[in-house]
Amino acid sequence: MKVGIIFSLFMNVGCGISKNPDERIVQERTAAEKDHFTKGYLSSSKETEDGYHLFKSKTGGYTMLFPVDAIISKEFNEQRETSYETIVYGAERKETKIMADATYENKPETQDVEANLDLLSNTSGYTGEYEELKEEGKRIYYASEESEIEGTMSYNYFGFIKSADSNQALEFIYNVSCKKADNACQSAEAEHEKTALKIMKSVTFNRG
Numbered sequence: 001m002k003v004g005i006i007f008s009l010f011m012n013v014g015c016g017i018s019k020n021p022d023e024r025i026v027q028e029r030t031a032a033e034k035d036h037f038t039k040g041y042l043s044s045s046k047e048t049e050d051g052y053h054l055f056k057s058k059t060g061g062y063t064m065l066f067p068v069d070a071i072i073s074k075e076f077n078e079q080r081e082t083s084y085e086t087i088v089y090g091a092e093r094k095e096t097k098i099m100a101d102a103t104y105e106n107k108p109e110t111q112d113v114e115a116n117l118d119l120l121s122n123t124s125g126y127t128g129e130y131e132e133l134k135e136e137g138k139r140i141y142y143a144s145e146e147s148e149i150e151g152t153m154s155y156n157y158f159g160f161i162k163s164a165d166s167n168q169a170l171e172f173i174y175n176v177s178c179k180k181a182d183n184a185c186q187s188a189e190a191e192h193e194k195t196a197l198k199i200m201k202s203v204t205f206n207r208g
Helices: 002-013 024-028 113-124 183-187 189-202
Strands: 052-056 062-067 078-080 084-093 096-106 131-135 138-149 152-163 168-179
Touching: 062 084, 062 096, 062 168, 062 189, 113 138, 113 152, 113 168, 138 189, 152 189, 168 183, 168 189
Parallel strands: none
Antiparallel strands: 052 062, 078 084, 084 096, 096 168, 131 138, 138 152, 152 168
């Protein structure tokens, strides 16, 4: 499953992912800005809203909310002029690990939603159906699932976000993992999903 593989590799790279002891608030609000590579993707040093900066794609094609405690991997990113970009970012919050994978495309192929959902399912290892969410200027094809591997819970949220009036689209995978014994993480499952959907719904495409 790509989610688990990338997350495992990303966490072992040592990219300076934020870790939050008791001073969580202070550290979370500065981690993304402190990391030079990540800062290059932020529209400004100010928070767009509490807990989030505004991420600006280097293709110029879209913006989205970006957690203030997250760090973008230097290894897992690629850009092809203005038509393609992929990034992976992660954060560590006490015993909870966050990983997100965002892949942007501006090509005619994005018009075939079913083919792209099949690709997303193959990428993530998901075998279920998707729910269509209608948002202003876009459609979000959304799904979620949870799994347990060797005492670790994994909450996965998948989205194919398609512009309503252009070839622009974003494939977004958001993963939260924690030990099964961590009751606080499990009890926050609804909050994990709320966060994933918040980020997906914040995606704004900038041009046709």
